[in-house]
Every structure is written in structure tokens, then in C-alpha cells.
Amino acid sequence: xxxxxxxxxxxxxxxxxxxxxxxxxxxxxxxxxxxxxxxxxxxxxxxxxxxxxxxxxxxxxxxxxxxxxxxxxxxxxxxxxxxxxxxxxxxxxxxxxxxxxxxxxxxxxxxxxxxxxxxxxxxxxxxxxxxxxxxxxxxxxxxxxxxxxxxxxxxxxxxxxxxxxxxxxxxxxxxxxxxxxxxxxxxxxxxxxxxxxxxxxxxxxxxxxxxxxxxxxxxxxxxxxxxxxxxxxxxxxxxxxxxxxxxxxxxxxxxxxxxxxxxxxxxxxxxxxxxxxxxxxxxxxxxxxxxxxxxxxxxxxxxxxxxxxxxxxxxxxxxxxxxxxx
Amino acid sequence: xxxxxxxxxxxxxxxxxxxxxxxxxxxxxxxxxxxxxxxxxxxxxxxxxxxxxxxxxxxxxxxxxxxxxxxxxxxxxxxxxxxxxxxxxxxxxxxxxxxxxxxxxxxxxxxxxxxxxxxxxxxxxxxxxxxxxxxxxxxxxxxxxxxxxxxxxxxxxxxxxxxxxxxxxxxxxxxxxxxxxxxxxxxxxxxxxxxxxxxxxxxxxxxxxxxxxxxxxxxxxxxxxxxxxxxxxxxxxxxxxxxxxxxxxxxxxxxxxxxxxxxxxxxxxxxxxxxxxxxxxxxxxxxxxxxxxxxxxxxxxxxxxxxxxxxxxxxxxxxxxxxxxxxxxxxxxx
Ligand SMILES: Cc1ncc(C[n+]2csc(CCOP(=O)(O)OP(=O)(O)O)c2C)c(N)n1
Ligand SMILES: [Mg+2]
Numbered sequence: 134x135x136x137x138x139x140x141x142x143x144x145x146x147x148x149x150x151x152x153x154x155x156x157x158x159x160x161x162x163x164x165x166x167x168x169x170x171x172x173x174x175x176x177x178x179x180x181x182x183x184x185x186x187x188x189x190x191x192x193x194x195x196x197x198x199x200x201x202x203x204x205x206x207x208x209x210x211x212x213x214x215x216x217x218x219x220x221x222x223x224x225x226x227x228x229x230x231x232x233x234x235x236x237x238x239x240x241x242x243x244x245x246x247x248x249x250x251x252x253x254x255x256x257x258x259x260x261x262x263x264x265x266x267x268x269x270x271x272x273x274x275x276x277x278x279x280x281x282x283x284x285x286x287x288x289x290x291x292x293x294x295x296x297x298x299x300x301x302x303x304x305x306x307x308x309x310x311x312x313x314x315x316x317x318x319x320x321x322x323x324x325x326x327x328x329x330x331x332x333x334x335x336x337x338x339x340x341x342x343x344x345x346x347x348x349x350x351x352x353x354x355x356x357x358x359x360x361x362x363x364x365x366x367x368x369x370x371x372x373x374x375x376x377x378x379x380x381x382x383x384x385x386x387x388x389x390x391x392x393x394x395x396x397x398x399x400x401x402x403x404x405x406x407x408x409x410x411x412x413x414x415x416x417x418x419x420x421x422x423x424x425x426x427x428x429x430x431x432x433x434x435x436x437x438x439x440x441x442x443x444x445x446x447x448x449x450x451x452x453x454x455x456x457x458x459x
Numbered sequence: 460x461x462x463x464x465x466x467x468x469x470x471x472x473x474x475x476x477x478x479x480x481x482x483x484x485x486x487x488x489x490x491x492x493x494x495x496x497x498x499x500x501x502x503x504x505x506x507x508x509x510x511x512x513x514x515x516x517x518x519x520x521x522x523x524x525x526x527x528x529x530x531x532x533x534x535x536x537x538x539x540x541x542x543x544x545x546x547x548x549x550x551x552x553x554x555x556x557x558x559x560x561x562x563x564x565x566x567x568x569x570x571x572x573x574x575x576x577x578x579x580x581x582x583x584x585x586x587x588x589x590x591x592x593x594x595x596x597x598x599x600x601x602x603x604x605x606x607x608x609x610x611x612x613x614x615x616x617x618x619x620x621x622x623x624x625x626x627x628x629x630x631x632x633x634x635x636x637x638x639x640x641x642x643x644x645x646x647x648x649x650x651x652x653x654x655x656x657x658x659x660x661x662x663x664x665x666x667x668x669x670x671x672x673x674x675x676x677x678x679x680x681x682x683x684x685x686x687x688x689x690x691x692x693x694x695x696x697x698x699x700x701x702x703x704x705x706x707x708x709x710x711x712x713x714x715x716x717x718x719x720x721x722x723x724x725x726x727x728x729x730x731x732x733x734x735x736x737x738x739x740x741x742x743x744x745x746x747x748x749x750x751x752x753x754x755x756x757x758x759x760x761x762x763x764x765x766x767x768x769x770x771x772x773x774x775x776x777x778x779x780x781x782x783x784x785x786x787x788x789x790x791x792x793x
Contacts, residue, residue: 190623257509433572434561
């Protein structure tokens with residue numbers, strides 16, 4: 134076991150899969166000579182050369198579409214978007230083409246492509262650069278969407294994503310690239326579609342994905358001091374969603390708080406909260422709470438931007454609400 | 460078909476301009492330079508956060524082009540590298556620095572930060588954070604001017620990196636077929652982040668792309684504020700009179716990294732030093748000295764004044780209030 138940062142876990146996944154399969158290649162803005170805007174691809178150009186690590190012009194729609202074409206013609210592209218904010222320019226190719234090729238061709242084609250990069254707010258970046266777009270993507274049948282928040286999950290899920298025969302979106306987080314965690318020395322995969330209990334507890338289930346995982350774990354630590362034992366369920370995979378894991382945990386704790394850094398309307402969080410309300414109705418001892426972003430574009434001012442996002446305090450408050458503690 | 464031109468005005472004598480006009484250009488460039496240096500310093504002190512893209516080296520582009528505009532009817536739009544444009548249209552250093560500090564007194568009430576300087580009254584319609592996004596928007600502003608019959612033109616600034624976005628190509632075609640008074644200005648500083656132009660572009664001279672849309676294109680020297688001003692004067696007059704778009708490849712250079720977090724290892728010190736020899740401020744100063752339109756003492760006085768304005772903007776930003784928490788719900792719907 135080695136303790137490594139998420140960015141290095143992602144790089145190991147890329148490197149291992151590129152070694153394993155000649156058809157895997159990486160392209161995106163600054164992924165080569167600059168070693169990646171967030172240094173995820175450090176060294177890969179040196180190792181694999183310019184045929185397999187390609188610096189693109191700033192043309193998200195074009196190079197993403199090129200990736201889709203390469204995928205249906207037998208390659209396994211990994212497309213890096215510098216951030217998901219810029220991926221909006223590419224969504225036509227993702228939603229109208231990558232997600233639909235299999236279906237429109239009546240099962241003749243497959244589109245094994247990975248779209249990855251940082252999603253969600255970082256710091257001091259204002260409205261255009263601080264957005265969490267998972268709900269835009271999970272909405273679409275034909276796509277798979279994963280959202281790792283530990284080094285172990287990042288590596289294992291990216292490897293699975295590259296091997297998957299479908300388009301898979303990997304949501305990373307700028308703020309989390311430096312977070313470290315243990316990763317086995319031997320090869321492993323994390324299956325797409327499996328949630329993971331990151332902390333066991335009996336009093337309330339915290340359902341979370343992506344970088345708010347860290348907040349949820351901190352909140353659970355705080356709550357433990359007050360003898361409240363929270364179970365933290367990390368979804369990891371947003372589509373397919375591991376519904377069974379969700380219900381199993383809620384059936385045990387009877388209370389549920391969902392945490393999602395996206396806007397609250399029509400989000401992964403609101404969808405999960407609805408699933409729990411519907412399918413665990415008889416098991417619940419309180420309404421399901423959702424801790425989300427405030428329903429506003431992100432302001433630049435730091436005090437404001439922190440107040441907009443989920444926080445440990447907001448999670449604790451929601452837990453106390455479902456426990457009827459004043 | 461429209462023919463491309465190369466700027467011919469290399470060393471026009473400044474004598475045909477009065478001292479006041481030239482001093483204005485010089486002072487505007489000095490103010491931007493000293494402002495940006497102050498901003499870098501404040502970034503180091505963590506008074507400013509996030510992405511902060513400085514304009515050092517490129518001052519002549521915003522200053523020379525805005526000087527050729529009539530901002531009562533004309534508009535400008537630019538990218539996230541927008542502090543220089545904001546100051547060039549006459550926004551106060553106080554309101555720009557306060558925005559960088561995220562204060563309520565900032566031009567965008569602390570909501571936008573470095574990348575989003577706006578001043579609707581001065582027809583500065585933004586710093587845009589999405590590469591290329593301002594190009595179609597500027598095309599729409601030009602459309603509105605034509606629709607309303609104001610004779611206004613729109614200057615749209617963007618980087619050499621932005622020219623490969625579909626938005627650029629779609630916009631030029633629209634502007635050409637609808638004959639819109641939009642002037643597309645590539646601030647070609649050789650790099651899009653760490654990527655040199657030649658690695659992602661099939662051509663060195665972006666003005667040739669104009670031919671594909673049958674509009675005039677031109678290469679412009681972006682280090683010489685006077686020649687740039689003269690080129691822009693002509694182009695703006697033509698766009699205004701004939702209601703048609705232009706594409707200008709303005710050759711310039713940025714002295715700093717892409718943003719504050721970029722150590723700029725992709726270029727050599729020699730290259731940077733070579734460009735600094737044609738520094739726009741020093742070039743204009745040299746001309747004015749030669750033509751006895753300025754003395755060293757006067758220059759120093761202007762420079763000191765620029766430093767004072769920058770420092771005063773920091774003092775202003777420091778003592779301004781943070782936006783109140785409830786302002787997060789404001790400025791979302793009209
Ligand atoms: C659509 C989009 N893609 C990527 C980015 C990230 N990014 C910001 S600036 C930049 C480089 C742009 O270079 P250029 O257009 O030459 O402008 P310069 O920074 O040199 O002024 C990139 C890739 C972005 N902001 N928007
Ligand atoms: Mg550039």
C-alpha cells in the first residue's frame with residue numbers, strides 16, 4: 134500500500150491502461166507538454182509520445198467529437214476537459230452522439246470513450262468557473278457517470294471507465310487532486326455502479342458523492358462526539374446508481390441526509406432524496422433532508438462563496454433536524 | 460474578394476499629434492502597468508484569489524484601440540484578461556481593485572472578481588471567462604447597434620487561443636453575411652496558456668482567416684501604441700461607414716505567466732527580454748523624448764502618479780466593506 138494523491142492515482146490509472154491497451158490515448162488542452170493544467174498527466178507525454186498524448190487547440194466541441202469518432206472506429210480515447218465548465222461547449226457531442234451511437238445504430242456501434250476533468254467549485258473563481266454539472270450528465274441514458282473522492286476510488290474507477298465499452302464521464306474535483314489516500318501496489322478495479330460505506334453508523338445515513346465526502350466524514354466525526362453515529366455512504370457511481378446500497382443503509386438508520394454540491398433543483402441529491410422517500414417510506418423516522426448549494430450563481434467574494442456551498446455545519450444542522458434535536 | 464493588409468505605419472512621426480494626446484496614451488499605459496504590478500503584489504499577499512491574468516506587455520492594445528473609439532456609441536468586450544481594458548475605458552482603479560478584493564465597492568459588487576470587469580455605462584460589456592464566448596456576444600452587440608441605427612461599432616478582443624473555437628468561425632460568418640460593424644481583435648501574445656501558437660494553429664498569420672469569410676483582415680503591431688491607434692482609426696471608420704466586420708491579428712506579448720499560478724516554463728528568458736526591448740511604454744516614451752514632447756522628469760512624474768493611483772486603489776479596496784451575506788441572492792434576475 135502506498136499513500137498517494139488523487140492526481141497521482143488518476144495518472145497511474147491512465148499509465149497502466151495505456152500500457153495494457155494500445156488503443157487507449159489521451160487528449161485535451163495542456164495535457165502533454167504542460168503536463169496537465171492540474172498535473173494529472175505529468176510525464177505521460179514522455180512515456181507514450183505525441184501519438185498517444187495529444188495537446189489540442191482550445192476547441193472543446195471539436196476534439197470531443199473527434200474522440201467520439203475515434204471511439205466508434207475502434208480506439209479508446211480519454212478526453213480531458215480542463216474543467217467541466219468548458220465542457221459545456223462539448224455537450225452536444227456527448228449527449229447527442231456519444232450517448233446515442235449505440236441506440237441509433239440499433240446496437241451495431243459501441244462508443245468506448247472516457248470524458249474526465251474537474252467538476253464543481255474550487256475557490257475565488259466566480260460564476261462561470263464554479264459549477265457542479267453532474268445532474269446535466271446523469272440525466273442522459275447511454276452515459277455512465279462516476280464521481281470518486283478518494284485516491285483508491287479514483288484509480289479503480291478510472292481504470293474501469295477506460296475498459297468499459299460505453300461512454301463514461303469521470304467527475305474529478307480541483308480541490309481534491311491533492312488529497313491523499315492508500316492505494317494497493319497490486320492491480321485492482323473498482324466496479325462502476327457500486328456505492329461504498331466510508332464510515333459505519335446506526336443513527337443516520339449521510340449520502341454523498343464527490344468532494345463533499347470529506348465534509349460528510351468530518352461532520353460524522355463531530356457528531357460522534359455528541360454520541361450521534363452517522364453512516365457515510367459514498368455513491369461513487371451516479372449512473373448506474375447503487376440503489377440497493379442506499380436502501381439497505383436507510384433501512385438500518387431510518388434517517389437520511391443527502392449532500393450534493395450542485396444546485397438543489399433537479400439534482401442528483403434531489404433525485405436520491407426522492408428515491409429514499411418513495412422506497413423507504415415506511416422505514417423513515419423523519420423527512421429526508423438535502424444539503425445542497427444555495428440556488429444562486431457562485432459569487433467571487435470568498436465569504437459568500439463559502440456560504441453558498443454545503444459545509445460541515447450545514448450537514449450537522451440537517452442531521453439534527455432529522456433527529457429532532459434542537 | 461477582400462484583400463489583407465499589413466500595417467504600414469511603423470514609425471510615423473508623433474509630431475502630428477499634440478503633446479496632450481500622446482501624454483494621454485502614455486499615462487493610460489503607465490496606469491495599467493502599475494496597476495497590474497500592484498495586483499500581482501496583492502495576489503502574493505492573498506488579498507486577491509483565484510485566477511488573475513495580468514496585462515503587462517499588452518497595454519498598447521487596449522489603450523491604442525480604445526483611444527480610437529467613441530464610447531458614447533461604441534462598445535468593447537474582452538476575455539478574462541480584462542483589467543487593462545477596464546482601465547482603458549475609464550473605469551476607476553478603485554472600482555477594479557475593489558473587485559479584485561471581492562468588495563461590495565467593486566465594479567461587479569464583488570461577484571465577478573478578476574475575470575469579470577463590467578461597466579455598462581462605459582460600454583465595457585465584460586470580461587468573459589469562457590475562451591471565445593465573447594466573440595458571438597460581441598457580434599450580437601454589433602447587430603444591436605446596426606438594428607438601432609446608432610452607427611456604433613463593437614471591438615471584440617480575444618486571445619490567439621480562442622481563434623480555434625467554433626464560436627469564432629460561426630461569428631465571423633454571421634457578421635460577414637449580415638454586414639455587422641464588429642471588429643475582431645486577436646490579441647496574439649504567442650501563447651494560449653502554455654501552448655505556443657504554432658503548435659495548435661496551421662497558420663502564423665491569423666488575418667488570413669478573414670478571407671474565408673470575405674472580410675478584410677490585417678496584421679497590426681501591438682507593441683507600438685501609435686501605429687496601432689492609426690490602424691484602428693482607419694478600421695473603425697471603415698466598419699462604421701460601410702457597416703462591415705474586420706479581423707485584426709494584433710501581435711503582442713505578455714510578460715507574466717498565463718495567470719498568477721503559471722511559472723511560464725515554456726518560453727525562454729531571452730524571448731521575454733527580446734520583447735521587453737519593444738515595450739510599448741518605453742517605445743512611446745523614446746519617441747516623445749526624441750521629439751521633445753516629454754522630459755525624463757515629466758516621465759518620472761507620470762510614473763509616480765501611476766504608482767500613487769495604484770496604491771490608492773489598494774487603500775480604497777482595503778477599507779471597503781465585504782458584501783453582506785444576503786447579497787448572494789441579489790443580481791440573479793432583473
Ligand atoms: C472554453 C474554455 N476552455 C478552456 C479554458 C481554460 N483557459 C483559460 S485561458 C486559456 C488560454 C487562452 O489563451 P488565449 O486565447 O491565447 O488568451 P490569453 O490568455 O493569451 O490572453 C485556457 C485554455 C476556458 N477558460 N474556456
Ligand atoms: Mg494568447
